[in-house]
Structures are given as C-alpha cells and as structure tokens.
Amino acid sequence: MLLTASLRNFTRFSLMVILLLFLAVSSGATVKKKRFDLNNVNDDTPARVETDEDNLTDSSVSVGSEVDLPKGIDSQKSSEKFNLMETLSETQKSLRERLTVQINTMKAGENSAIWMFLAVCFLYGMLHALGPGHGKSVVVGFFMARRGQWRQGVALGAGITFTHTLSAVLLLFLLFGIFRAAVYPYFEVGRGGVEKASFILLMITGVLLAGIGLVDFFRKPKADSGEKKLPAVARWREIMGVAAITGLVPCPAVALIVLFCLLNSMMTLALMGALTVCVGMTCTNVLFGIAAVAFRKCIDKKTAGSRIAAKVYAIASVLGGVIIFVSGFLLFKAPFMGQI
C-alpha cells in the first residue's frame, strides 16, 4: 500500500516537473521564423499576405490588417528572378576563384595550367568590361556627339582598356617597389584619388562636347549649302584624350591578379595575366566602339541632305555630351551611395 502511494506521489511529482519544464521551454521559445504582414514600413511598401505554407503556422499573432496583394506583386521570393548584372557578377566571382586555383596549381609545379589561366583571364576580362565603369557609355556618347571612322571606334574602345590596365600595372609596380607586400591599401588610396579626378574630367568632357554641338548649330548658316554638309570627323587627338581621361582609373581587378602573382613570386605570369585580361576587356569595348560608330553613320546617312540635318546633328551632339556627363556623374556618385 505504502509502495503504491509512494509510486503515485512520484508519478504526480514527475508529471508536475515535466509540465513545469514544458512551460519554461514554451515561454523561452520567443524567436520564431515565420512570415508576417508588413504594414507601414514606409508609404510604398507593398502589403504581403502570408502565403508561404512552410512558415505559415500561426496567424493569430499577425498585426495589422490583411490587405489584398497589389497587382503585379506576388509572394514569390525574388531569388527566382533573372538579373543580368547579378549573373555577370556571380560568373566573375566564379572565374576569380578559378584564377587562384590555376595560379596555385602552377606554383605547385604544373606549368601546363598556364593555358587555362590565360583562358580564364581572357574570359574574366571580357565579362569584367561588361560591367559599368569601363568606358562603354563614354564610347557611345562620344560617337553620338562626333562623327567617327571605324578604326577610330576600335581605337577608342581599345585605348580606354589599355590605359585602364596600364595605369593599374604601373601604379602597382611603383607602390610594390616602395611598400613591398603591404602595397594594396596604398594602391586603393591612390586609385580613389585618380578615380575622382577622372570622373570630374569626364563630366567636363561631356559638357564640352554638348557645348561644341550647340555652338556649331548656332554658328552654321541655315542656307541650303550649310545643311547638306556633314559635321567634321573626330580628330585623333580627341580620341586619345578621351581614352586617357576615361582609362586613367587603375583597374583594381587587374591589380589584384598582378599582386597575387607577385606575392607568389611569378612576375612573368603577373604581366601575362594583366595583358590577357586587357585583351579580353578590349574585345568587349571595341564591340561597343564599332556599334557606336555604326549608329552615328546610320544617323548621318538617314539625315544627310535633309532640311533637318543640322538640327539632328546638334541633338546628337548634345545627347552624346549628356550621356558622357551623366556617366561621369553616376560613377562619381557611386562611392557615396549608402552613406548614413
């Protein structure tokens, strides 16, 4: 009897302890991964309805009234959307990983990896130049504003990337000679200064091109003889000037590859890598240079001899200048983005 009573008491006690433990654990579980309605984050925030079945377990804790989904906004996660810039960035990230693998392989004594290294450098250069900041918009803007020859299109595209690479290699080698392995933070400081100067010069170039276009328009006689003449072709010194201003910014991507090779005592490989990345970037930029010249030739051909020719040339010049100015402004502004 006594044993039974003791067992019963023990069972009751155990149940009480379990219940208390359960309550303690329940009250401690204050963090939940679950969806909830968004309201009043700011005026343009779309309200969302809890539709994710995995996370939708308890709707009683939702605050704010449920609102119909605005048209065009669904509850699918944005990771499913295709984004070109993100794809380019991710591919570059992957290529960068491959670059380090190839360099490490060569360091381990497998010299045959050099072909793969150069192939990856070339591809990386091509894709890298597709990103903003490599002068494509400047090439387009320039040949909108100024008539150009095919070879000038090629020269401007190639000139920008050549200067962009050369400035990085020269600055890095110069600083490496002074600071040795601890060079990169100094490179970044130098690059930041050059970058600002370059973008300001770009804005000035844009204003100048637009201004020249307007001056030409108002200076030309409106008589028949004036309207039938095409504007002068861009001068080579203009091409070289624009290429120098735009490409002046040392390319950090090239600098990092060169430095990685230098840190692994591979000087020749560093230079070969930089050259190959430059060739890759040139392919991309030249494509845009040719397309820009073609576009301008198309404008000239369509309007030559017509009564509106002078106006079209003036508009093209101003538009080209504006493109270059805006391009320089956006690039100048980029480092300030997100400052609080």
Added chain:
Amino acid sequence: MKKSFIVVAVLCLAWVTSGFCHPHVFVNAEVKALFDKEGLAAIRNHWVYDELYSAAMIASGDVNGDGVISERESAWFKDAVLTPIEKHNYFNYIQQGTVFLKAEKISNFKATVQNSRLVLDFDVVFKSAASADYTMLVAVVSDPSNYIQVTTNMEIADVEAPDEIDVEYFDDGLDGLTLFRAFQPNVKGLYLRFRSKK
C-alpha cells in the same frame, strides 16, 4: 544589316542607364540579429573574403607572416577594412519606419585566416527599443555601390533573443521598399518584428 546595327546601338545605350560599380572584391556573409532585454542590440556579421583580396590584405596586415592574425594585427584589419566603410554603416542597413538606423560602433571584432581567406567576425551595434507593440525592421547587409559584392545568405540568418522579447523573422527580397531602391535587385533582407513581453 542596318537593323542589326541599330539593335546593337540600342544595346549600347541600355548599358548607359546602369550607374552601379561592378564588383572588384567578393564577400560571403552570414548574419545574426542579436536582441537584449531592451530590444535590438546588434547585427553579428561573419564575412569571408575572396582569395585574391584576402592575399592582398593578409600580405599587408599579417606583419610577421606567420599566417595567424594576432590581436595587434587584428586591430590593423579593423582599421583598414572597416573604418573606410564606417560612413556606410559597415554595409549594415536596418530600416525602421522610413529611416536607416545608424550604427553606433563595432564590437567583438576578430580577424582570422581560414583556408587562405580573410575572415572577419564582428558585431555592428544598433539600438532599437522594444515596446508592448511590435516594432518592424528590415535588415540588409550589402554594398549598394557593388564595388564590394557582399553576398549575404539570408536563408540561414539567425536571431538570438532573451525570454523577455518576442521576435519573428523571415527572409525575402526588397521589392517595393523605397529606401532600398539603390541596392542591387536581388539583394535579400531579413524582416524582423519584435515586442516586449511585459
């Protein structure tokens, strides 16, 4: 032929509209929101840099070249890597209402080298007090200029809170949040809401 030229030219112009920088440094990030009894206390960051950038920075910061970052060397990394992005809130953007919360400071900073990569662990301290009603926040770790591409895996983002605070969270895109319109389209945020149990 003419048409193809025009198409290519239009493509050129399409590129002009993009004002973002392209990435030169890559970071894989993981985050954890930390709460104390008062409310939001910090965002814990775990950043792993790409090997090229890591090599460049380790060569500068690991002064004795032993591959291990001492406390003194760690301070150099904090100064070299995080101080330049202080004005950018250390790329930790937390929307509360219609503004971003300003980061107060960095705490628990530690730099290490793992598999030839520079790894930074640090807490970005914020203050957002809890009340009886829910407070909603959206946390994003990203460089809006994309010069440094911070890829934050928000799906594994975590939250740590004391018993006195109720927290709910989920990860999703930033569609429609005007404060984040300058960010890359596929950046994800950590949506949090919390309240005091008292």
